[in-house]
Amino acid sequence: MVIPSSVETMSTYGFEPEDHFQECNSLQALIYLPSKAPTYWEASANTYVPDIEEYSSPALSTNNAKVVEMLTFNDTATTYGEAVDINNCKVNLADCGYELTSLTAKNKLNTTPGEWCDTLRAQFTNDDPDVPVLEVDIPFRHTVTKATLTVKVESVARDYGEANPTFKVLYSGFVNGEDESVLEEPVKVSVNADESSPVGNYTISLSGGRAKNYDIVYEPGVLIVTKAPLTARVKNVERTYGAPNPDFQIEYTGLKNGETAPVWTAQPTIGTTATEQSNAGDYAITAMGGVARDYELSAITPGRLTVTKAPLQVSVGSAQRFYYEENPTFRCVCSGFVNGENESALTKQPAATTTAVLTSKAGSYPIKIGGGEARNYDFTYNDGELTVMKRSLTVTSPDYERPYNEENPAIELSYAGFVNNETEAVLTRKPTAAFNATRTSDVGVYNTIISGGEADNYDFVYNGGTLTITKADQTVTWEQDLSQIAIGSQIELTATASSGLDVSYIVPDNNFVSLYKAGTRTLLDCYGTGTLVIRAVQEGNGNYYSSERLSKTLTIVNPTGLSNATAGGYKLFTTPGAIHIANVPEGIEARVYSSDGILLYRGRDGKIEVQSGTYIVAVGKETTKLLVK
Numbered sequence: 001m002v003i004p005s006s007v008e009t010m011s012t013y014g015f016e017p018e019d020h021f022q023e024c025n026s027l028q029a030l031i032y033l034p035s036k037a038p039t040y041w042e043a044s045a046n047t048y049v050p051d052i053e054e055y056s057s058p059a060l061s062t063n064n065a066k067v068v069e070m071l072t073f074n075d076t077a078t079t080y081g082e083a084v085d086i087n088n089c090k091v092n093l094a095d096c097g098y099e100l101t102s103l104t105a106k107n108k109l110n111t112t113p114g115e116w117c118d119t120l121r122a123q124f125t126n127d128d129p130d131v132p133v134l135e136v137d138i139p140f141r142h143t144v145t146k147a148t149l150t151v152k153v154e155s156v157a158r159d160y161g162e163a164n165p166t167f168k169v170l171y172s173g174f175v176n177g178e179d180e181s182v183l184e185e186p187v188k189v190s191v192n193a194d195e196s197s198p199v200g201n202y203t204i205s206l207s208g209g210r211a212k213n214y215d216i217v218y219e220p221g222v223l224i225v226t227k228a229p230l231t232a233r234v235k236n237v238e239r240t241y242g243a244p245n246p247d248f249q250i251e252y253t254g255l256k257n258g259e260t261a262p263v264w265t266a267q268p269t270i271g272t273t274a275t276e277q278s279n280a281g282d283y284a285i286t287a288m289g290g291v292a293r294d295y296e297l298s299a300i301t302p303g304r305l306t307v308t309k310a311p312l313q314v315s316v317g318s319a320q321r322f323y324y325e326e327n328p329t330f331r332c333v334c335s336g337f338v339n340g341e342n343e344s345a346l347t348k349q350p351a352a353t354t355t356a357v358l359t360s361k362a363g364s365y366p367i368k369i370g371g372g373e374a375r376n377y378d379f380t381y382n383d384g385e386l387t388v389m390k391r392s393l394t395v396t397s398p399d400y401e402r403p404y405n406e407e408n409p410a411i412e413l414s415y416a417g418f419v420n421n422e423t424e425a426v427l428t429r430k431p432t433a434a435f436n437a438t439r440t441s442d443v444g445v446y447n448t449i450i451s452g453g454e455a456d457n458y459d460f461v462y463n464g465g466t467l468t469i470t471k472a473d474q475t476v477t478w479e480q481d482l483s484q485i486a487i488g489s490q491i492e493l494t495a496t497a498s499s500g501l502d503v504s505y506i507v508p509d510n511n512f513v514s515l516y517k518a519g520t521r522t523l524l525d526c527y528g529t530g531t532l533v534i535r536a537v538q539e540g541n542g543n544y545y546s547s548e549r550l551s552k553t554l555t556i557v558n559p560t561g562l563s564n565a566t567a568g569g570y571k572l573f574t575t576p577g578a579i580h581i582a583n584v585p586e587g588i589e590a591r592v593y594s595s596d597g598i599l600l601y602r603g604r605d606g607k608i609e610v611q612s613g614t615y616i617v618a619v620g621k622e623t624t625k626l627l628v629k
Contacts, residue, residue: 002134003041005033010040010059029096031070035119035137043067048093051139068092069138071100071122076142080213081175084109086120086140098124098134106137113146113213149173149214151187153204153221159228160199160294161256164191167204167221173214185210191223196257199225199294230254230262230295234270234285234303241280241310241376242338245272248285250300262292272305277339280309280376312336312377316352316367316384323362323391323457324419327354330367330384336377348373354386359420362390362457393417393458397433397448399465404443404472404543408435411448417458429454435467443469443543471540474499476547478536482554487512488625489526489556490616497538497547506535506549512556514595514614525595526556527614527627570619574628579608579615588620 003010030047032038032055042060047067049055055067072090086109091100102123110116117139124134154168167189171180180186187209193202204221231253237246248270255262268290274283287300313335319328330352334343343349350372356365367384394416400409411433415424424430431453437446448464478495485491495503505522507515512528524534533551540546570590571582581590584604592601592608593616600615601608615626 001027001029002031002132003033003038005035005136007034007038010038010042031093031096031134033134033136035139046095048096050136053141054139070124070136071103071138073140073142076140077145078111078142079145080111080113080147084111084142084144091124093124093134097126097128097131099126101125101133103138105140109140109142111144113144115141115143117141146213146215147173147175148217149211150217150219151206151209152219153189153206155204155221155224157224157226160197160225161195161228163195164193164223167191169206182213183209183211187216193223193225197225198263199227201225225294227292227294227296228254228256230292230297231301232287232297233301234287236304236306237285238306238308240308240338241278242276243310244276245274245305248272248287248303248305250287254295256294262295262297264290265293266291268300274305274307278307280307282306309374309376309378310336310338311380312372312374313380313382314350314369314372315382316369318385318387319367320387320389322389323360324358326358327356327386330354332369345376346372346374350379350381352384356386356388360388362388364388390455390457390459391417391419392461393453393455394461394463395431395450395453396463397450397465399468400435400448401468401470403470404441405439406472407439408437408467411435413450417461426457427453427455431460431462433464437467437469441469443471445469471543471545472499474501474538474540474544474547476503476536476538476550478503478550478552480552482534482552485526485554485556487526487529487556488614488627490625491524491526493522493524493534493536495536495550499538499544499547501538501541501544503536503538506537508532513554516595516597518597524554525614525616525625527595527625529556531555572617572619572624572626574626576629577609577612579610579617579626579628581606581608581617581619584619590617590619592617 027045029045030043032041032047032049035050035054037055040059041055043058043065044060044062045065047065048070049067050070052067052069058067070093072092074088074090078084086103086105100122104121106119106121109118120138120140122136122138150172152170154170156165156167158165169187169189185208188207189204190207191202191204202223202225204223206218206220209216232250235249235251237248239246266289268287270285270287272283272285283305285303285305290297290300315333316330319330321328332350332352337345348371350369352367352369354365354367365386365388367386369381369383372379396414397411402409413431413433429452431450433448433450435446436449446467446469448466450462450464453460475498476495480494493505497503505515507513510530510532512530514525514527516523532554534554535549535551537549538547570584573580579592582605584590589602590604591599593599595614600610610628612629615628617624617626
């Protein structure tokens, strides 16, 4: 019996016998066409259903009835990218005389990874023309698994110190014409090695990578870091003879990562045949062996050790001699010998010479060294200097003497110290001599100053003498007539001395003249009559002897006997014991002095009481002497 696809419920009244097929003895099979099991469905005979999961629990079942699917699919699992085979199935309806004439997907089958239940439209036919064709929707449960995508990175090799290459990633397993563009997350390539990583093998790892339809399997690669090519040579060096060999160094071409030397697994051996005692010249520096961790080292090119000559200083000290003397012996001193050597190591001794000869002028002359030769020494000459010094030439002046106020005598010089039969003619400038005294210098002893001498080959030593100035004689001249001098006169004494010094006068005691000084003048007031002798003398000083004394006879006379005087419009007269002054004009001053110059009165008109004696009266610019009795 075929249950149509439209049936939803098998019974509405429960499970009464008359409601079921189990009482139908002729019922051989039940074929359910609905996709979902009808309510109260039963399996009273062998039952064929579209989906065993939907028809899992019949409301009624006989013990011998079996419930099977119309179609049993043999392999419902596929891999992404493979075609889903719906025809690989067993037709269970064949037991009922049916055969599967068509099986198609009702909709597009799911082909992406996952567990799917798609619907198939199955058509069954029977050989019996009376049996209808069955059209059934069959659920198709199938699983699509992810395809395996193999990601492989190619192994690669590079030299030490080089940058990692771009790693090549290979994919295998893409289906449906897909490529790495379907990756939701790209594959990452990494390696734990960089330019400084030493020689060795490093795993090239793959990580990341994600694809919805693929399971990714990684196959890592290998980065092989090989030794980099390296060339090397021993550096050329120099050292001087007698010095120890320096530390030899190797210079490289091809070092990486800023390295100055490779990492050695076995150090090379560097050496030379030269020792401290080896002569100047060139010697090979060889390097043997040597294994570098990260470099393929070719044979090390030898270097060259140049043993240069050691510096040898040859010096000659400076020397001195006087003009017209033989040169001294010059001695060369060497410094800088090595290996315990001395001058005997020289193949030719150096010598010192100078251009100065016996008659060479005073001055400096180089002492040149040269001529030294040696296998292992370079000469540096430190020349000296010969100083030809001037000789001492003594210039002498004699001692002289003269009186004060006379001209200095001429000075004659003498010389001592000339050599080579030379005379003062060789002097480029003759010295001059002078006294440090003039004609009017005071009496005393003065030095003779010698200076100014010049000569190419002589230094001057001056031996000056002295000039002694002695006192000079002097005379007094007195041309003056003192024989008739009027009483009341004032006269100036006019004696002079040849020295120009002031003359002194000697007046004996008396009561009619008075001697006094008025500035540089010597005056004599005559206020009485009489005769006396006046002497004149110059007493001398530090430069002159005293003069001889001169005498003059002074005679004072009274020609008039007047006792008053009138002058200039004013009145001037005397009375016993007094001097009278009257009528002195306005603005004029009258003064009265004692004979010794003491001011007794100053004013205009007046009576001045005085003692008897001689007085000087000045009115304005007029001066007169008065005798008061």
